[in-house]
Amino acid sequence: MEQLPGGRRLRLASSLGLGQRCWEVTLDDERGLLAWRDPRPPRRGADNCFVPTSEIIAVEETELNKKQRSIGKWQKMAKPHAFTVYYVKKARNHRWRCRDVTFWCADEILCNQWIQALKELLEMQTCRPKQLLVYINPYGGKRQGKRIYEQKVAPLFSLASISTDVVVTEHANHAKDNLFEVNINKYDGVVCVGGDGMFSEVMHGLIGRMQKDSGIDQNNPKAPLVQCNIRIGIIPAGSTDCVCYSTVGISDPVTSALHIIIGDCQPLDVSSVHQNNTFLKYAVSLLGYGFYGDVLKDSEKKRWMGPMRYDYSGFKTFLSHHYYEGTISFQPAKHTLGSPRDKDSCRTGCYICKESERQLAEQRKKCGFKHEDEEEWKVIKGKFLAINVVNMCCACPRSPKGLSPAAHLADGSADLILVRKCSRFDFLRYLVRHTNKDDQFDFSFVDVYRVKSFQFTSKLSEDNESSVTDIGKKHFGQFCRDHPACCCNIANSTWNCDGETLDSSAIEVRVHCQLMKLFARGIEENCKDEAAYSHSSVEQLL
Ligand SMILES: CCCCCCCCCCCCC/C=C/[C@@H](O)[C@H](COP(=O)(O)O)NC(=O)CCCCCCCCCCCCCCC
Ligand SMILES: Nc1ncnc2c1ncn2[C@@H]1O[C@H](COP(=O)(O)OP(=O)(O)O)[C@@H](O)[C@H]1O
Ligand SMILES: [Ca+2]
Missing domain, CATH: 2.30.29.30 (Pleckstrin-homology domain (PH domain)/Phosphotyrosine-binding domain (PTB))
Known part of the structure; x- marks a missing residue:
C-alpha cells in the first residue's frame, strides 16, 4: 500500500x-x-x-x-x-x-x-454476471442476430470469463416456453439477441415463470406481481430496438454487451394488459391503438422487407388516416414527481424514478393495494387517430427523443398520449415532431397524461348489440358506409403491444413499478460524461 x-x-x-x-x-x-x-x-x-x-x-x-x-x-x-x-x-x-x-x-x-x-x-x-442464458432470434431485423452474437458479443463474453448457454430459437415462443423449463437459478441473467418482439418474449417467459413459481395468478389484474430479479440483457438485432435504445441511449451490440459484462442494473416498469379477468400481455415500451396498431398489423405481412416494412406500412397507414371511437378511463399517477411536459428526461440514477418508487411503496404500506382502485378515475370519450400508452420514452433511431421524451423508466407510471381526429396535414406535423427538437405535445389535438392504470373500450364493443357492429364484424376493415370519405373505420384497430398485435378492443392496463431489471444504466448525461474523462481532470485525481 x-x-x-x-x-x-x-x-x-x-x-x-x-x-x-x-x-x-x-x-x-x-x-x-x-x-x-x-x-x-x-x-x-x-x-x-x-x-x-x-x-x-x-x-x-x-x-x-x-x-x-x-x-x-x-x-x-x-x-x-x-x-x-x-x-x-x-x-x-x-x-x-x-x-x-x-x-x-x-x-x-x-x-x-x-x-x-x-x-x-x-x-x-459481485454485480457482474458469471453465467448467462442467451436466446438468439435468427430471423429478427435484418436476420443478422446469429452473426452479430458470434462475431461481436461472444468474444467479449469469453474475454470477461462469462460462461453462456446459447439457444438459437427455432420458432416464435421457443424462448418463452423454454424459460418455463430451464433451471433458472443456475443463471445470473438472460440475454436476448433480437428486437423488441424477442425481448418481449423473454420478458414474458421470465415474469411468467416468476409468478408461477410464487403461486401468483396472472389472470387476476389486481394481483401484486412478484418482482423479477434475474436481469435481462438486450443485444439489439431487431427492427426498432426501442427498449435497448431507450435504456442505453444507442442500439449497438458491442455497447450492450459491455453493459452486461460490467453488470449494470436498470429497473423497469412493466404494464400488465388484461381483458375480463384474463391475462393478455405485458408491455414495457409502446402499447398503441389506432396508428401504431395499424402500422404493425400491416407490416407483419411485409416481414420480408426487414426493418423497412415499418416505413412502408407507416406511409400507407398515414394515407389511410383512420380514426377510431372509444372511451378511455385512467387513474392519474399522483405519486410521481414528474410530468410528461417536463424539460428534463430520465437519465442514469434518475432522482424522479427513485423518489416516485419510494412514495408509491410508502402509500401502499399505509393504505394497501385495494385502496388504489377507489382513487379517482378520469373518463374521456372521443375519436382518436392514435392512443399510445408508453412506459418509457420509446426513443429509437427513427425518433431519437421518442414518443414521450420525459417518460421515466422506473417511476411506476406510463404516459397516455391521445391524438384526436385531425387533418392529415396536422397529423403529419405531429409525426414530424418526433424526429426534431420541437414539442410534440404542443398541439390542440394532442393530450398527454401521466397515469398508473388505464382502460379502453372501443365504441364498437360498447354498442355490441347494434347493427353497425354486425356489419363491422362481417366486413373487417371496411369504411363507414354513410360517409365513404370520412375515414372513420367501422372496424376496430388492434393494439401494438411492444411490437406484437393484440386484437382485443377492450383492455385494462396497470403499471407495475420496477417489476423487472435490465443490464443497462439508463441514458447517461452526455457531455458531462465525456468531460469527466478529459486530460485536465485527470491531473486533479493523481
Ligand atoms: C414523417 C416522419 C415520421 C416519423 C415518425 C417516427 C415515429 C417513430 C416512433 C417509434 C416508436 C417506437 C415504439 C416501439 C415500438 C416497437 O416495440 C415495435 C416493435 O419493434 P421490433 O420490430 O424491433 O420488434 N415497433 C413498431 O411498432 C414500429 C413502429 C414504427 C413506426 C414507424 C412509423 C413511420 C411513419 C412514417 C409516416 C410517413 C408519413 C409520410 C407522409 C409524407
Ligand atoms: N426462430 C424464430 N422463428 C420465427 N419467429 C421467431 C423466432 N424466434 C423468435 N421469433 C419471433 O419473432 C418476432 C419478432 O422478433 P424480433 O427479434 O423482435 O424482430 P423484429 O424487430 O424484426 O420484429 C418475435 O415475436 C419472436 O417471438
Ligand atoms: Ca414509467
Missing part, C-alpha cells in the same frame, strides 16, 4: 512501461480508479488516462512479441513482463468500445502483483 501526499492510500503505484516510455501507473482502491500518467511536464496531446475499476473488463498476462520487445528502452531488458488491461472506452453518442492497454516491467513479481490486484478488484464486483 502506497501513501500519497494528501494522506490518501493507493493499492499500487509503480513506474511501468507503456509503449516506449515510462508511465506512472496507480491503482486507487478508495476512488476505484486505475490511472496512468506521463510523468513528463504536460504537453499538447499528452495521453493521461484513467478508468474506473468498475469499467475494467478483464486483465491478462501478456507475452510480448518480438516487434514490441525491440522498441525503446525495453530492448535492453532480458525478458520484460507485461499485462494487458481491457476496459470500457466511452465514445460519442453513448457508444462504448472495448480498448486495451499493455504495461511492461522488468520485475516479474511486480507484474504479478499488478495482475493479482486487478483480478482481486474484478472479483469484488
Whole structure:
C-alpha cells in the first residue's frame, strides 16, 4: 500500500512501461480508479488516462512479441513482463468500445502483483454476471442476430470469463416456453439477441415463470406481481430496438454487451394488459391503438422487407388516416414527481424514478393495494387517430427523443398520449415532431397524461348489440358506409403491444413499478460524461 501526499492510500503505484516510455501507473482502491500518467511536464496531446475499476473488463498476462520487445528502452531488458488491461472506452453518442492497454516491467513479481490486484478488484464486483442464458432470434431485423452474437458479443463474453448457454430459437415462443423449463437459478441473467418482439418474449417467459413459481395468478389484474430479479440483457438485432435504445441511449451490440459484462442494473416498469379477468400481455415500451396498431398489423405481412416494412406500412397507414371511437378511463399517477411536459428526461440514477418508487411503496404500506382502485378515475370519450400508452420514452433511431421524451423508466407510471381526429396535414406535423427538437405535445389535438392504470373500450364493443357492429364484424376493415370519405373505420384497430398485435378492443392496463431489471444504466448525461474523462481532470485525481 502506497501513501500519497494528501494522506490518501493507493493499492499500487509503480513506474511501468507503456509503449516506449515510462508511465506512472496507480491503482486507487478508495476512488476505484486505475490511472496512468506521463510523468513528463504536460504537453499538447499528452495521453493521461484513467478508468474506473468498475469499467475494467478483464486483465491478462501478456507475452510480448518480438516487434514490441525491440522498441525503446525495453530492448535492453532480458525478458520484460507485461499485462494487458481491457476496459470500457466511452465514445460519442453513448457508444462504448472495448480498448486495451499493455504495461511492461522488468520485475516479474511486480507484474504479478499488478495482475493479482486487478483480478482481486474484478472479483469484488459481485454485480457482474458469471453465467448467462442467451436466446438468439435468427430471423429478427435484418436476420443478422446469429452473426452479430458470434462475431461481436461472444468474444467479449469469453474475454470477461462469462460462461453462456446459447439457444438459437427455432420458432416464435421457443424462448418463452423454454424459460418455463430451464433451471433458472443456475443463471445470473438472460440475454436476448433480437428486437423488441424477442425481448418481449423473454420478458414474458421470465415474469411468467416468476409468478408461477410464487403461486401468483396472472389472470387476476389486481394481483401484486412478484418482482423479477434475474436481469435481462438486450443485444439489439431487431427492427426498432426501442427498449435497448431507450435504456442505453444507442442500439449497438458491442455497447450492450459491455453493459452486461460490467453488470449494470436498470429497473423497469412493466404494464400488465388484461381483458375480463384474463391475462393478455405485458408491455414495457409502446402499447398503441389506432396508428401504431395499424402500422404493425400491416407490416407483419411485409416481414420480408426487414426493418423497412415499418416505413412502408407507416406511409400507407398515414394515407389511410383512420380514426377510431372509444372511451378511455385512467387513474392519474399522483405519486410521481414528474410530468410528461417536463424539460428534463430520465437519465442514469434518475432522482424522479427513485423518489416516485419510494412514495408509491410508502402509500401502499399505509393504505394497501385495494385502496388504489377507489382513487379517482378520469373518463374521456372521443375519436382518436392514435392512443399510445408508453412506459418509457420509446426513443429509437427513427425518433431519437421518442414518443414521450420525459417518460421515466422506473417511476411506476406510463404516459397516455391521445391524438384526436385531425387533418392529415396536422397529423403529419405531429409525426414530424418526433424526429426534431420541437414539442410534440404542443398541439390542440394532442393530450398527454401521466397515469398508473388505464382502460379502453372501443365504441364498437360498447354498442355490441347494434347493427353497425354486425356489419363491422362481417366486413373487417371496411369504411363507414354513410360517409365513404370520412375515414372513420367501422372496424376496430388492434393494439401494438411492444411490437406484437393484440386484437382485443377492450383492455385494462396497470403499471407495475420496477417489476423487472435490465443490464443497462439508463441514458447517461452526455457531455458531462465525456468531460469527466478529459486530460485536465485527470491531473486533479493523481
Ligand atoms: C414523417 C416522419 C415520421 C416519423 C415518425 C417516427 C415515429 C417513430 C416512433 C417509434 C416508436 C417506437 C415504439 C416501439 C415500438 C416497437 O416495440 C415495435 C416493435 O419493434 P421490433 O420490430 O424491433 O420488434 N415497433 C413498431 O411498432 C414500429 C413502429 C414504427 C413506426 C414507424 C412509423 C413511420 C411513419 C412514417 C409516416 C410517413 C408519413 C409520410 C407522409 C409524407
Ligand atoms: N426462430 C424464430 N422463428 C420465427 N419467429 C421467431 C423466432 N424466434 C423468435 N421469433 C419471433 O419473432 C418476432 C419478432 O422478433 P424480433 O427479434 O423482435 O424482430 P423484429 O424487430 O424484426 O420484429 C418475435 O415475436 C419472436 O417471438
Ligand atoms: Ca414509467
